[in-house]
Structures are given as structure tokens and as C-alpha cells.
Amino acid sequence: MNSEEEFYDAETGLESDDSCEVSFKDALVFDNKQVTEGSASQENGVWERRKTLPAEMISRNNFSVWSILKKCIGMELSKIAMPVVFNEPLSFLQRISEYMEHTHLIHRACSLSDSIDRMQVVAAFAVSAVASQWERTGKPFNPLLGETYELTREDEGYRLISEQVSHHPPISAFHAQSLKQEFEFHGSIYPKLKFWGKSVEAEPKGTMTLELLKHKEAYTWINPMCCVHNIILGKLWIEQYGTVEIVNHSTGDKCVLNFKPCGMFGKELHKVEGYIQDKSKKKLRVIYGKWTECMYSVDPKVYETHKKSDKKTGGDTKKVKQELSCEGEELDEMPEVQETVTVIPGSALLWRITPRPAHSAQMYNFTSFAMTLNELEPGMTRLLPPTDCRLRPDIRAMENGDIDTASTEKERLEEKQRAARRERSKDEEEWSTRWFQLGTNPHTGAEDWLYTGGYFDRNYTHCPNIY
Numbered sequence: 229m230n231s232e233e234e235f236y237d238a239e240t241g242l243e244s245d246d247s248c249e250v251s252f253k254d255a256l257v258f259d260n261k262q263v264t265e266g267s268a269s270q271e272n273g274v275w276e277r278r279k280t281l282p283a284e285m286i287s288r289n290n291f292s293v294w295s296i297l298k299k300c301i302g303m304e305l306s307k308i309a310m311p312v313v314f315n316e317p318l319s320f321l322q323r324i325s326e327y328m329e330h331t332h333l334i335h336r337a338c339s340l341s342d343s344i345d346r347m348q349v350v351a352a353f354a355v356s357a358v359a360s361q362w363e364r365t366g367k368p369f370n371p372l373l374g375e376t377y378e379l380t381r382e383d384e385g386y387r388l389i390s391e392q393v394s395h396h397p398p399i400s401a402f403h404a405q406s407l408k409q410e411f412e413f414h415g416s417i418y419p420k421l422k423f424w425g426k427s428v429e430a431e432p433k434g435t436m437t438l439e440l441l442k443h444k445e446a447y448t449w450i451n452p453m454c455c456v457h458n459i460i461l462g463k464l465w466i467e468q469y470g471t472v473e474i475v476n477h478s479t480g481d482k483c484v485l486n487f488k489p490c491g492m493f494g495k496e497l498h499k500v501e502g503y504i505q506d507k508s509k510k511k512l513r514v515i516y517g518k519w520t521e522c523m524y525s526v527d528p529k530v531y532e533t534h535k536k537s538d539k540k541t542g543g544d545t546k547k548v549k550q551e552l553s554c555e556g557e558e559l560d561e562m563p564e565v566q567e568t569v570t571v572i573p574g575s576a577l578l579w580r581i582t583p584r585p586a587h588s589a590q591m592y593n594f595t596s597f598a599m600t601l602n603e604l605e606p607g608m609t610r611l612l613p614p615t616d617c618r619l620r621p622d623i624r625a626m627e628n629g630d631i632d633t634a635s636t637e638k639e640r641l642e643e644k645q646r647a648a649r650r651e652r653s654k655d656e657e658e659w660s661t662r663w664f665q666l667g668t669n670p671h672t673g674a675e676d677w678l679y680t681g682g683y684f685d686r687n688y689t690h691c692p693n694i695y
Contacts, residue, residue: 277600281317283629284590285366288313312635316366316592317627319617321377321390322601323368324402324417327436329597330356331384333579338410338440343479344512347504350438350447351474351483351515352523352578355500357436358451358468359581362520363593365456365464369623369638371400372645373659374692376615378683379601382407389683393661394418395645399434401664403679412439416664416677428456435672446671449474452487467497468519477671480507485515503528515578517569524575534572602627613688615662619695641695648694662691 333353337346371392380387390402393416401416418433432451439446453470469489475482485502498518503511504525514531517523526534584595591599604618617623622637652659663683669676 277605278603279585279596279599280587281591281594281599282627285592286313286626286629286631310367312622312626312638313631314367315369315626315634316364316594317623318368318598318601319371319375319377319620319623320368320398321371321375321392321400321402322617324390324400325377325379325388325601326360326595326598327357327402327413328379328381328384328386328388328404329360329582329595330579331381331386334406334411334413334438334440335385338406338442343443343445343476343481344504344506346440346443346445347447347474347476347481347483348513348515348525348576348578350476351485351502351504353438354436354449354451354472354474355485355517355519355523356579356581359519360595360598361454361466361468362581363588366592369620370398371617372620372641372694373649374615374662374694375617375620376613376663376683376691377617378612385410387684389663389679391661391663393664393666393677395649399677401677401679403664406441409441411441413437414679426458426461430454430456435669435674435676437669437671437676443478445476445478447474447476448669448672472502481505483515487519516572517578520581521569522580523578524569524571525578526572526575530572530574611686613691615688615691615694621695645694648692 330353333349333356337349337353340346340349373392373395375392377390378388385407386404387407388402388404390400393399393401397418399416399418401414403412403414405412413436415436416434420431420433422429422431431453435448435450437446437448449472452468452472454466454468456464456466458464467490468487470487472485472487473482474485481504483502483504485500488496488499488501490497498520499516500519500523501514501516503515504513505511511528513525514528515523515525516531582595582597584593585591585599588594602618602623608618612618620637620641622634622641625631625637626634651657661677663680664677665680667676667678668674669678
């Protein structure tokens, strides 16, 4: 077994309702983005991003993950080798960039004059950032040390750079910035995983920081816990749970979101509920919805009135104890989703998930956005550093449906990485990151990997040869 590879798969998915049939007649609309099939960057007529992958998803029917994981119950999955067939054709660095799929929410927050209105939309963005995990059961490729990924979206008004800054433990750092100096969004991610027999539990490590520059505001939060069920047998599915606190460090406002575990009968599956409070702890708005569908905001008094009315009509007759852990679970079947989001009259729609393409299930359950992430646009190769994910031969081979080449190349790259580490050890040389350095997050005071700048100067002469 290759002990050098980390199996970290903090980003996977779960099937939700096929429809989002909710009533919008009583809802105000915060999210006014027009969604079209395929890409949002087709208006200029210069470049139309692809709507499909070169090959369909590779079947995993003849492979058993149990043979690999059966000796790892209760352990942290930090050095577990997985066959390439369980991957999806993206690096974890590319998976991180999917946080930016709903960047229009950040632009919306930037345009609002009221801080509570901005907090509502930032909360919706924090939920939307994990929405692409829905049904994504493939494991992204572990980034090699020094690997990078650049995403520039002029149509959405931002550019992003990410780098694998550490191999043991695996840490990925990213920094996104507005092309018009409206915002910066950055963080470093180290998911800690444990295997519990039928499920994998992922504890998020790393703070998300969103800065709205015009308003001189900084928001921070940590993503929710997640649990991937039916690792051994049955249909893979995921639930996200735990409390996410979004803090506005400039005003003292806070949004507390509860990602609810599904419970014994699945009544709470996918649900997110919380509130916004000011620095005096007065509740100003209630936030509710599902991370797989949509999020709303409503006045707390209206919410409480609706809740009391719901109880009188038997809408909440049974309480179930909910444990925030996968450990010791009795049943692991995915509960049926009993309802979509019930909209309370007077609610404001904050966000609605972008519909996936009809062929998504044959394409690793990718969103339209994810479908474009490994694409090499015309003339791009000469602009990218040699460390960019798009140039990885194992990911490229898997995307093309060549599983044998993908497996061979993956093993070659891992051995090359080990050999490079042995050489550094022999020479007593420390690895030096290129675009990020370890420092202190100025808003939380915690240790964080911070972007040092210079990437977009396009001087890549000192980039390592990792492929």
C-alpha cells in the first residue's frame, strides 16, 4: 500500500429531491441571477465553454472499497491509498474553486447598503459554497506538493489562485479576488477524516474569509461537518451537519446556521436553519432552507408565528434525538426526502441552486460549472505555470476515459514526489511554497496561509517540475 498518499475527500455529495417545487408568490427576491443552460460566459461570442466531458464516468461496479478500508475503522484516513477508479477527474484544488460557482451572491452583497442585508447574502453564499457536493461521490485527486490551479472568470468578475502548500498534513490554500477590487475571498483547507465502518466523517479544518472592500467588512466562518454514508455497500449519500457561525468583524453582527443531521426518519435531511443577530445579540432575521436547494430569510416574529401555527396543525409532533457523529450508527440507508422547502409568507429568497445538466449523472454528477474546470482554453497552456492541475497527465487521462493510463500516471507522479522529498531530506532542504506563506489571519488571529501576490505577473521560472 502506498503510505504516502492521503485519502481526503471532504467534498462529496448526496442526492436530494429532483425538483425544487416551492411557492415563490409570497417571497421577495434577493437572488436575481438569470440561469441559462451550460455556461454563463457565452454573451461575448468569443469563447463558449464546454457543456460535457470528453468521456462518460468510469464504472466502479467491479471494485470494492471495503478491501482497502476494512483495517482502518476508527482511524484518521491520512495515509490510505485508493484506486484511481474511485476518483473524479478533478484535483482537490479544482474542487475548492467550486466555492466560486455562485459568485453573483458576493457581487450582490457588495451592492447592498445595509449591513444586515449584506449578512443575509453572505450567509447564502456560505451555504451555496458547499452545494456542489450534492451527489458528488467521486474522490478528487490529491494535489501534489506545489501543485497550483488558476481560475480566471472575466464574465463573473474574479480570478482565483490555489496552491498545495503542505503534503503532510495535506493543506490547500486559495485566494480569489475581484477584478474590480470589490472583494477578496480566501482560506486554507485541511479536512480531517475518520472511517467508522459504513461511513466516513469529515471534520473541516480551516477558516473561510470574505472581505467586502468597499464596505471595509470582513466575514469569517468554518464549513460544516459532513458524513459520507454507505462506503461499503449501497448508494453513497452525504449529510452535512453542525453549527456554522459567520462573523462580521467590522460590525459585530453574527449569523448562526445549524446544518441539521437527518435524524432517524430523515425529517431534517438537508435542512439549514439559523438567525442573524447584531452585536447586542438581538435577533434580526431568521434564515432557513436546504443546502441542496435554496435559502430564505424572514422576520423572526413572522417565523415564530408560523412555527407555532405549524405545531398546532401537527407539523412537528415527533422529536428525534440527533447525534452529530457517524460513529456507532444503527441504520445507514438514505432517508427519502419528505418535502421541499416550505416558504413562509413574507420571506425573501436569498439563493437557489443552479440546475445541473441533464447528463450530469453520466459525468460524475458534475455541475455545469465543474464541467469546465479542467478545460484547456485556446492559448491557455503558454500562460499557465507548469504546476497547474490542467497539465496533470493522470487527471487528463481519467477525463478522457483511459483508466489504465490514469492509474499508471498517478503512481508515477506519486513516486516522483517521494523521490523529490528524499532528495530534499538528504540535502536538509525545506520545501518552499511559491504563492502563499504561513502567517496570521488578521481578523481571527489564528494561523492561516496567506497569498503573497505575484502570481499574475506570469513569471514562473522558479516553479518546480512536479509532473
